[in-house]
Amino acid sequence: MGLSEYRAKRDFDKTTEPAGGEAASAGGGPLRFVVHKHAASRLHYDLRLELDGVLKSWAVPKGPSLDPSQKRLAVEVEDHPLEYAGFEGVIPEGEYGAGTVMVWDEGEWEPLGDPHEGLRGGSLKLVLRGERLRGGFALVRMRRRPGETRDSWLLIKERDEHARAGSDAELLAADAVSVRTGRTMEEIARDAR
Numbered sequence: 001m002g003l004s005e006y007r008a009k010r011d012f013d014k015t016t017e018p019a020g021g022e023a024a025s026a027g028g029g030p031l032r033f034v035v036h037k038h039a040a041s042r043l044h045y046d047l048r049l050e051l052d053g054v055l056k057s058w059a060v061p062k063g064p065s066l067d068p069s070q071k072r073l074a075v076e077v078e079d080h081p082l083e084y085a086g087f088e089g090v091i092p093e094g095e096y097g098a099g100t101v102m103v104w105d106e107g108e109w110e111p112l113g114d115p116h117e118g119l120r121g122g123s124l125k126l127v128l129r130g131e132r133l134r135g136g137f138a139l140v141r142m143r144r145r146p147g148e149t150r151d152s153w154l155l156i157k158e159r160d161e162h163a164r165a166g167s168d169a170e171l172l173a174a175d176a177v178s179v180r181t182g183r184t185m186e187e188i189a190r191d192a193r
């Protein structure tokens, strides 16, 4: 996908989001992942997985779950630059995605099998090693409905030792601070003023 759609949507004279350089070549090291909490016109979470020098990205309206019975809608969005993994701040009023962005989780991820085949074929199994999200997950692409311009996926926790039934309230409310800076959404917004 590349970063052209990402850049076309944003005015880097106005937003503090990174423009990103050339897509970095695969370093062979561990792959990063981040989950942003994003208070845009609608609050949502953004799952981003490093692959091929960019961050493959999905908007997850209800946020991720550690409960395997919860299938979370994850709408595929444009690739983001790798530098975006460290972005926390406020996208200004009037700009694309205006609102406060928090690093809600971050760490390393590992595809199980070939991730390119998984993304193409619509079934990607992966392991997340973050602070809040750990263990096996699956991303499963749904059939596109007429009129839909984006692919919708389901993000599902695998049954393993990190799965926790009924954990959502705890995940989404009690851990209401950035794993990177310890700030709440309000504090991030205040600090940007």
Ligand code: MN
Pocket (backbone or CB within 6 Å): 038, 040, 044, 045, 046, 059, 097
């Ligand atoms: Mn977003």
